[in-house]
Amino acid sequence: MTTTLGTASAAPGERDTGRLEVGETRDGSSFGLPVAVINGERSGRTLYVQAASDGDELNGVGVIQRVVPRLDPADIAGTILIVGIVNYHAFQVAEHRNPIDDTKMNRAYPGNETGTSSERIAAATFDVATRADMILDLHQGSTSRMIDEVRVRCGKRHRLHDDCLELAKVFGCGYILDQKGPDGQLARAAPDEGVPTVDPELGGAVGWDEESIRKGVEGVFNVLTYYDFLEGDATFESQTRARGFEQYGAPNGGLVRFQSDLGTRVDAGDTLFEVTTPFGERKAEVTADSAGILWRTRRLPQVATGEYVCSVATDIDSY
Known part of the structure; x- marks a missing residue:
């Protein structure tokens, strides 16, 4: 047909x-x-x-x-x-x-x-x-x-x-x-x-x-x-398979520097990213609240206070 x-x-x-x-x-x-x-x-x-x-x-x-x-x-x-x-x-x-x-x-x-x-x-x-x-x-x-x-x-x-x-x-x-x-x-x-x-x-x-x-x-x-x-x-x-996520925002304005790569497994307390000044001076360090996988990150490094930075998948299994 x-x-x-x-x-x-x-x-x-x-x-x-x-x-x-x-x-x-x-x-x-x-x-x-x-x-x-x-x-x-x-x-x-x-x-x-x-x-x-x-x-x-x-x-x-x-x-x-x-x-x-x-x-x-x-x-x-x-x-x-x-x-x-x-x-x-x-x-x-x-x-x-x-x-x-x-x-x-x-x-x-x-x-x-x-x-x-x-x-x-x-x-x-x-x-x-x-x-x-x-x-x-x-x-x-x-x-x-x-x-x-x-x-x-x-x-x-x-x-x-x-x-x-x-x-x-x-x-x-x-x-x-x-x-x-x-x-x-x-x-x-x-x-x-x-x-x-x-x-x-x-x-x-x-x-x-x-x-x-x-x-x-x-x-x-x-x-x-x-x-x-x-x-x-x-x-x-x-x-x-991921069924839940934790999202992280910037506590300060500045430039984001990630400490983990996409797809990396992280544990609670591991550093996800730092926020620095344009001169590399550290303003903040953000750590994972739970164990999971770094699933998604922002594309551009510059952030304002509270702006989205990354997501960690936390409800994980294999299918």
Whole structure:
């Protein structure tokens, strides 16, 4: 059966790219999101993948750029639907939020087809995503430095929690954040429609990170193999799962100097960071309240009093 997504249309054994029209720009011209359809020769499940829901989170675009050329429809059972850039307006200006309505796109799901710019884009992509059997919503920590992780956002009491957790483990970044997310996230909204969804956060800060992109590419192929889109033996290892966090702010203004690297295990009382003057004079030392893993840190060194500095995962196990 031929599968269409926007202007992309592919019969079994074919692939196509095109645009999913979602509105008009300020000069009245139409715009569309870049989309791809890979329709396997054999029947099977449907996977939906999207990237750049937040416009400056580019590693997911890098993953798609590397994955799609490697997908031969002759080798695939099932269908892969891809929206390569979701937050069109923010991507154009390299910003996190949609500048048309100052909205963070990953708080707009399931969207509204007659609403704001972000709500319309969310509605259009949500309609496509919920045609699938599983969803990968590729992100990165654009405003922070962070480890590569996969987020399960539906909450532990959700009926699809185990399915989402399995999908996160199969993706295989090594770390899983298992914590109910804010309203409006795709990984919160899509499980309510019966579609297991995870939110891989591929590294942090702005721009390409080749190592995180490599992990993302491996993760996508892990999913394709495990769920029988591609032939092969899927193997995966136990992941470190975090379900709770302690956040640390700056007790003084100045420059932050970290004493531990991302992913490092820390004990209660270990120094996490110091705050110094521009001349290296120490103003404050902040230590861990509990044992855990340094999971996330601010990107820029300068801080004002009370400003966020880092997060330590404290409720940790293996899955």
